[in-house]
Amino acid sequence: MLTTKQRELLMFIHERIKETGVSPSFDEMKEALDLASKSGIHRLITALEERGFIRRLAHRARALEVIKLPDQATASAPPRGRQAFVPQVVEGSRPAPEAPKAVNDDTRELPLLGKIAAGVPIEAMGHERDRLHIPESMLGAGEHYVLEIEGDSMINAGILNGDYVVIKKTDTAQSGEIVVALVDDETATLKRLRKKGASIALEAANPNYKTQIYNDGQVKVQGRLVGLMRKYH
DSSP states (O other): OOOHHHHHHHHHHHHHHHHHSSOOOHHHHHHHHTOSSHHHHHHHHHHHHHTTSEEEOTTSTTOEEEOOOOHHHHHTOOOTTSOOOOOOOOOTTOOOTTGGGGGGGOEEEEEEEEEEESSSOEEOOOSOOEEEEEEGGGOOSSOEEEEEEESSTTGGGTOOTTOEEEEEOOSOOOTTOEEEEEETTTEEEEEEEEEETTEEEEEOSSTTSOOEEEEGGGEEEEEEEEEEEOOOO
16 A cells, blocks of 8 residues: 555656656656655655566666556546646544654765775775765755765774765864865875864874874865764674
8 A cells, every 4th residue: 555655656757657758857756746855755766666566677777667556546647748646635533644754854865975094095085876865963054975984093983994974065174173184185084183283183093093294285174074874784
């Protein structure tokens, strides 16, 4: 049995494919269902796929195929050329189906830009390799991105090898903050920044690593640590 939003999205995809021959974009689906973020669309598509109503077409970005329609949706599909809409119906005193899930939409989709060293600096971040859903409570205003930690130089700050750090994009930071530092425009590392006159110290949180001292012009702040996520296997 589909929820109201699942049914509404399924019919919107079905009508758009019938009209244009291609499935709608995530942005179009988000606007059609009046959702705040695309993360809600990701969850609805996954639910529809798990229930056997749609499937993703391999080797085609965001291409979807409608496999079947629910009986009620087939009987009440909107006329060609109109956006699909299914009203939300509440029987008796039952709560609206989507109400318990409202809090789950409070996430933001951020780019995962690759690995960064918490140890000896490695190459600067490359292109986006994935996207992750991050709770809004961890974020604030501004642009953010995610990096995967490689190394153990920040273990005493609670940052372990394999963790994901959420970074607010900025080119300034206060002394004592943990930052993404780009050294000599070539290598990036996650360290605690210390300002000492005209020098910049990048300080590890592991006694096995020495503090690195650079001239002010050698270090560029690429972002500031605002959150951390960890996977347990």
